Amino acid sequence: xxxxxxxxxIAFVLIGALIGSALSMLPGLHVYNVIGFFLLFYFTASFxxxxxLMVLMLIGMLVSYAFIFTIPSIYFSAPDDxxxxxxxxxxxxxxxxxxxxxxxxxxxxxxxxxFAIVLFVPLFMGPLSIVWNVIxxxxxxxxxxxxxxxxxxxxxxxxGRHKNPLHGLKEGWKTIMAGYLTFxxxxxxxxxxxxxxxxxxxxxxxxxxxxxxxxxxxxxIILNLISKYEIPKQNIPKSIDSxxxxxxxxxxxxxxxxxxAAFLPxxxxxxxGYMASHAFAQKxxxxxxxxMGASRVVYYVGAIALFFLPVLHLRRGALAMGIxxxxxxxxxxxxYLVDMGIAIAGIYAFFMVIFASKFLAKRxxxxxxxxxxxxxxxxxxxxxxFMTSWQGLIIMSVATxxxxxxxxxxxxxxxxxxxxxxxxxxxxxxxxxxxLFGLW
Amino acid sequence: xxxxxxxxxxxxxxxICPYCTASIKHRVKIRTIYIIAISLVVLASTYGxxxxxxxxxxxxxxxxxxxxxxxxFIRLHGKVDGYPWVYENxxxxxxxxxxxxxxxxxxxxxxxxxxxxxMVNAHKIPAMGDTVDIxxxxxxxxxxxxxxxxxxxxxxxxxxxxxxxxxxxxxAPWDYKNGEKVYVNGNITSIREFSFxxxxxxxxxxxxxxxxxxxxxxxxxxxxMGSSYVQFYGALxxxxxxxxxxxxxVVNLPDLLSNAESYNGTFIRVPWAKVVDRNLLTKTxxxxxxxxxxxxxxxxxxxxxxxxxxxxIQGRFVNYKGTWEISVSHRNDFVSEPKWELxxxxxxxxxxxxxxxxxxxxxxxxxxxxxGRVVDYREFSYSLSLTVWANNQSYLVYVENKAMxxxxxxxxxxxxxxxxxxxxxxxxxxxxxxxxxVLEVIEG
Numbered sequence: 080x081x082x083x084x085x086x087x088x089i090a091f092v093l094i095g096a097l098i099g100s101a102l103s104m105l106p107g108l109h110v111y112n113v114i115g116f117f118l119l120f121y122f123t124a125s126f127x128x129x130x131x132l133m134v135l136m137l138i139g140m141l142v143s144y145a146f147i148f149t150i151p152s153i154y155f156s157a158p159d160d161x162x163x164x165x166x167x168x169x170x171x172x173x174x175x176x177x178x179x180x181x182x183x184x185x186x187x188x189x190x191x192x193x194f195a196i197v198l199f200v201p202l203f204m205g206p207l208s209i210v211w212n213v214i215x216x217x218x219x220x221x222x223x224x225x226x227x228x229x230x231x232x233x234x235x236x237x238x239g240r241h242k243n244p245l246h247g248l249k250e251g252w253k254t255i256m257a258g259y260l261t262f263x264x265x266x267x268x269x270x271x272x273x274x275x276x277x278x279x280x281x282x283x284x285x286x287x288x289x290x291x292x293x294x295x296x297x298x299x300i301i302l303n304l305i306s307k308y309e310i311p312k313q314n315i316p317k318s319i320d321s322x323x324x325x326x327x328x329x330x331x332x333x334x335x336x337x338x339x340a341a342f343l344p345x346x347x348x349x350x351x352g353y354m355a356s357h358a359f360a361q362k363x364x365x366x367x368x369x370x371m372g373a374s375r376v377v378y379y380v381g382a383i384a385l386f387f388l389p390v391l392h393l394r395r396g397a398l399a400m401g402i403x404x405x406x407x408x409x410x411x412x413x414x415y416l417v418d419m420g421i422a423i424a425g426i427y428a429f430f431m432v433i434f435a436s437k438f439l440a441k442r443x444x445x446x447x448x449x450x451x452x453x454x455x456x457x458x459x460x461x462x463x464x465f466m467t468s469w470q471g472l473i474i475m476s477v478a479t480x481x482x483x484x485x486x487x488x489x490x491x492x493x494x495x496x497x498x499x500x501x502x503x504x505x506x507x508x509x510x511x512x513x514x515l516f517g518l519w
Numbered sequence: 520x521x522x523x524x525x526x527x528x529x530x531x532x533x534x535i536c537p538y539c540t541a542s543i544k545h546r547v548k549i550r551t552i553y554i555i556a557i558s559l560v561v562l563a564s565t566y567g568x569x570x571x572x573x574x575x576x577x578x579x580x581x582x583x584x585x586x587x588x589x590x591x592f593i594r595l596h597g598k599v600d601g602y603p604w605v606y607e608n609x610x611x612x613x614x615x616x617x618x619x620x621x622x623x624x625x626x627x628x629x630x631x632x633x634x635x636x637x638m639v640n641a642h643k644i645p646a647m648g649d650t651v652d653i654x655x656x657x658x659x660x661x662x663x664x665x666x667x668x669x670x671x672x673x674x675x676x677x678x679x680x681x682x683x684x685x686x687x688x689x690x691a692p693w694d695y696k697n698g699e700k701v702y703v704n705g706n707i708t709s710i711r712e713f714s715f716x717x718x719x720x721x722x723x724x725x726x727x728x729x730x731x732x733x734x735x736x737x738x739x740x741x742x743x744m745g746s747s748y749v750q751f752y753g754a755l756x757x758x759x760x761x762x763x764x765x766x767x768x769v770v771n772l773p774d775l776l777s778n779a780e781s782y783n784g785t786f787i788r789v790p791w792a793k794v795v796d797r798n799l800l801t802k803t804x805x806x807x808x809x810x811x812x813x814x815x816x817x818x819x820x821x822x823x824x825x826x827x828x829x830x831x832i833q834g835r836f837v838n839y840k841g842t843w844e845i846s847v848s849h850r851n852d853f854v855s856e857p858k859w860e861l862x863x864x865x866x867x868x869x870x871x872x873x874x875x876x877x878x879x880x881x882x883x884x885x886x887x888x889x890x891g892r893v894v895d896y897r898e899f900s901y902s903l904s905l906t907v908w909a910n911n912q913s914y915l916v917y918v919e920n921k922a923m924x925x926x927x928x929x930x931x932x933x934x935x936x937x938x939x940x941x942x943x944x945x946x947x948x949x950x951x952x953x954x955x956x957v958l959e960v961i962e963g
Contacts, residue, residue, distance in 0.1 A: 389591060
């Protein structure tokens with residue numbers, strides 16, 4: 080490797096991070112949707128650009144996205160599948176004028192996750208490989224167990240005094256049944272999406288975009304539109320309400336959850352972090368926000384580090400699969416380059432997210448939330464139409480309706496993740512249900 | 520004072536903000552987090568330096584490869600074991616393979632598609648006995664290494680030593696080493712096709728195996744070689760037609776005969792001896808080795824062993840009517856003719872070109888062209904023997920692959936192009952397949 084190549088590698092990481100940070104500000108746009116277009120472009124230009132430089136650029140984009148998507152999730156209430164868990168606590172922070180503090184907490188968590196990846200993943204090369212060899216044949220039932228955990232952890236919520244015990248029973252079970260209904264409908268939506276490409280064939284690699292945006296982003300935006308709230312003036316603190324212990328606790332939980340999600344197919348950062356927060360007995364929003372930040376970064380960025388990890392080369396996540404279309408990780412040297420890229424993009428993304436948050440925090444209270452939400456909804460709908468055509472809009476509408484069930488009945492929105500979990504779990508268990516829905 | 524979290528006015532002695540419940544005392548400065556973030560520069564620099572300097576992949580021993588190396592990019596260093604082979608589809612090479620032995624085990628190296636093309640263009644084609652340094656993706660289930668880039672293959676080919684045909688034909692198993700790189704000069708006088716490649720006899724004495732891989736990749740031009748005096752490069756391999764059995768004790772003749780009583784009735788193996796005489800009626804040959812001679816009785820007959828041949832004998836040492844002899848009569852006993860042969864490299868050198876001379880003289884290894892009438896022919900399993908009347912004399916023609924003869928009948932006029940060889944002292948024209956030799960029926 081020449082010194083020029085090394086500097087080019089750094090330059091491409093920064094270019095990727097720059098593009099990623101600009102795109103991540105757009106609510107509803109997932110970096111994987113954009114990476115798909117970049118890959119298409121690269122296949123025609125592969126003779127010009129060294130594949131490793133392209134890989135580093137994509138990694139820069141991914142790291143930026145993992146950090147900066149916090150901004151639209153918190154300020155525009157347009158989360159994705161992994162930031163939906165932070166929606167409620169961060170909205171509370173926003174209403175208290177602490178939106179920036181919430182962003183700093185999540186970014187701090189993300190930073191700890193990044194440290195976990197660049198510091199510890201190389202050290203655990205051997206053990207991770209052994210763990211993977213042990214669990215790789217058991218994935219189906221592990222995902223099944225995750226699903227069971229999600230379903231069983233929904234508990235009856237008592238809303239106080241009731242007219243009579245029967246009414247209490249009904250109120251308690253209403254949330255559970257709404258949760259199970261969400262799970263069931265999301266599963267069917269997932270099975271249909273995975274088995275049949277409803278969106279036009281030339282946009283087939285975006286087929287998951289519409290259901291995910293519908294389930295998580297548009298449903299949240301609609302909830303914001305129908306509820307009355309105001310965004311107060313945001314404070315820009317010089318310190319955050321947290322102790323080093325809280326941060327450490329959150330970082331450990333989040334990184335474990337993220338690693339769990341990065342290892343297993345179908346399990347996303349949100350579920351991983353959520354389960355880890357239960358496993359580590361987390362209390363309070365502070366630690367939870369840190370853990371979700373860590374979990375998200377370890378899930379997205381850790382997956383790519385595991386792909387390049389010399390003894391593992393685990394292909395998990397859309398970016399690893401996309402890169403694998405034109406590139407096979409080969410040497411330890413490439414792993415070092417990737418880790419260098421992750422660290423550089425991480426520094427940029429961390430300061431960028433703080434900067435962007437400060438910028439928005441100073442101005443967001445001036446904007447009417449309804450107008451803001453309408454604008455965001457317009458952007459999201461436009462993006463879905465641009466990426467997946469009118470068929471995607473129909474899927475998004477259906478998914479929005481499903482996504483509104485837990486919102487309206489106060490049950491867990493995590494049930495919406497059945498859209499990914501159930502079809503992959505069925506697929507890995509060798510069960511094919513597509514025929515039930517007339518898909519063959 | 521103001522709450523550091525939400526910015527609202529709160530009492531000065533507050534420990535917790537009454538509005539947002541944030542702790543006033545137990546807080547982490549954002550500046551501290553900035554410093555931690557900037558420390559990532561150190562890690563980035565470390566990885567940058569490691570990437571810059573820590574380039575080369577360490578060599579892995581084949582015995583250490585295991586499940587955890589599956590799909591890993593590894594580097595191996597060893598010798599090419601045996602010769603490469605190919606898989607073809609519709610006459611196109613789809614896969615090129617060879618075995619690599621590093622002294623601790625073997626791994627199959629596989630090349631596909633464009634990598635094969637680049638290998639041929641760069642003429643980086645491995646051959647038996649080459650030392651190679653290779654990097655690729657290891658597949659545990661098939662114990663193979665996929666070479667994705669021809670730049671990851673380095674071949675160190677030892678210098679070839681010249682050997683004369685006379686020496687190599689007479690050479691004992693211990694005179695050369697398996698895999699030793701040599702070159703010989705000669706004319707191809709016979710070509711037999713097998714699934715694994717072509718066995719070419721040089722000057723009717725010495726066999727050269729040309730792996731099919733080189734033929735399929737068009738790096739060896741058989742027709743060019745067939746019309747030339749050629750320098751052949753390759754690795755020596757000692758060919759034993761029969762696999763010796765471990766249960767037979769290896770002996771040399773002087774030891775055997777001086778301790779005859781102790782060997783009486785035991786199963787022995789003489790790895791190398793020369794036939795000095797034979798008796799077809801008694802089914803006995805006399806063999807000579809290390810200054811001693813012994814009769815060998817072969818129950819299946821001795822017509823294939825002529826004086827001067829070198830043989831390997833596996834049989835029972837017995838005393839037959841007062842004479843010590845080796846009896847080859849048991850199921851696992853044998854007399855075979857082991858020999859050194861050359862496994863060809865993917866390169867050769869044309870020393871002089873030859874052309875077919877019309878009605879040329881029957882000079883050994885010259886190329887002649889003949890037009891005449893078929894007066895007799897005899898078909899064998901794969902070959903054909905013709906007697907052709909031309910130039911007012913009869914010629915013996917031996918066609919190595921009878922598929923070359925089409926529409927042949929008694930009295931047919933034929934054009935024959937071939938090489939002159941001698942069989943039992945008589946000249947004959949040998950028509951070899953895969954060369955420019957021809958056997959064609961023409962209008963009278």
